[in-house]
Amino acid sequence: MTRPVPPAAPSKIPATVVTGFLGAGKTTLLRHLIAHANGRRLAIIVNEFGTVGVDGDLLRACGIDSCGDEDIVELANGCLCCTVAEDFLPTMEALLARPQPPDHILIETSGLALPKPLLKAFDWPTMRSRVTVDGVIAVVDGPAAAAGRFAEEPLRPGATEHDSPLLEVYQDQLAAADLVLVNKSDLMDPATLARLHREIDSATARPVKILATSEGRVDPRVLLGLDAAAEDDLAGRPSLHDALGNHEHNDFESFVVDSGEIADPAAVIAALEALATGHEVLRVKGFLAVAAKPLRLLVQGVGQRFRHHYERPWGATEPRRSRLVVIGRSGLDRPAIEQAIRLAVG
Ligand SMILES: [Zn+2]
Structure with a gap:
């Protein structure tokens, strides 16, 4: 009688954590990865600081067959770092419990996470046995x-x-990174790029690969398969918040401005640009419903730089409404910002 062959130890599913500040280009990078997945079954967890998720919506609108709606899990309303036990672990466990678990898990953290x-x-034991952090980008x-x-900000009056x-x-x-992508490098001259490269190199404790990119266009073979097993090297990834044990995001806040159809998108964008100059707005993103236009207008701003394009048709049952998420330093003058946007909306 032959003895039954014991099942092979299941190999761990690789997960890639994509981090980066507000507006750095994480969602664009993810879209590029999804588009070049080459048959790999990807699952994507996308996390946002604001209460309204825009990035998940953008990824779902990617129109790529291999990437179904069920493969994109959106965790809005707070940074993943604060909701690990409540949101992140249950989401991961649900992905792992699928009859056909993903080949690779991509996690886009919020810009403030x-x-x-x-x-x-x-x-954690339940995770270690099933998943490994392939790399932090x-x-x-x-x-x-x-x-x-x-950079370090000047001392505020009265502060020590x-x-x-x-x-x-x-x-x-x-x-925390294994690989740093210097994105939007097409907007930089070679000397500035080289200086930033040196600055990043000296800011990281471990040797880290640094790559210049634009529009997140990187060969997935460079990004996936780093085999870093970051969970085994937590001490090598020091955080300023290690000593505190916990952390808060009191320095930042977010709100949503809703309105109906707008007549003049140029006026709204001009108003947003003016707001970015006059207030400590870090990020604006959302969609505008422009009168008589069948497509929704995607608006994205970081600092004073705004971009917009008509993205996809409004769905048959989708309300044609305009919605912008504003993220900034705490103490934003919300009434003034809302009023300026409403005036421009007309
Ligand atoms: Zn947090």
Whole structure:
């Protein structure tokens, strides 16, 4: 009698964590990865700071056959780093429990999320046995970083310590990375790019691969299959928040401005650009319903740089409404911002 062959130990499913500050180009990178998946079954977890998810919507609208709606899980309303036990672990467990689990899991964290608490979750016994962190990819907005957007801020009046929340998030994201993508490099001259490359290199404790990209166009073979097993190297990825044990995101806030159809999108975008100059708005994104246009207008702004294009037709049952998510430093003058947008909406 032959003895039954014991089942082979299941190999771990690789997961890639994509981090990077607001507007760095994480969703664009994910879209590129999905488009070039080459038959690989991907599952995507997308996390946003605001209460309304825009990125998940953009990924679902990718129109790529291999990527069904059920493969994209949206976790909005707070950073993943704060909701590991409530949101992230149950989502992962549900993905792993599928009859056909994914070949690779991509996790897009919110721009304000700290990667370390998420990486720690992969060290939990239930996760360790099934999943491994293939790599942490930090996407950097090259022109913004080179312009000193993530530098230490001047001492505020009456303060004894520097309060530089953008720098803290940026440093934590770089410190966790296996690969740093300097995105939007097409907008940078070679000398500036080289200087930023050196700055990032000296900001990371471990040797980290740094690549210049634009529009997130990178060969998936470069991004996936890093085999980093980051969960085994948590100590090598120091966080400014390690000593605290917990962290908050009090330095940032977000709200949504809803309206109906608009007549003049140029006026709305001009108003948004003016707001980015006058207020500490870090990120604006959303969709506008433009009168007489069958497609919805995607609007994305980071700092003073705004882009927009007609993205996809409104669905038959989808309400034609305009909706913008505004993210900024805490203390935003919300009434003034809302009023300026409403005036432009007309
Ligand atoms: Zn958090």
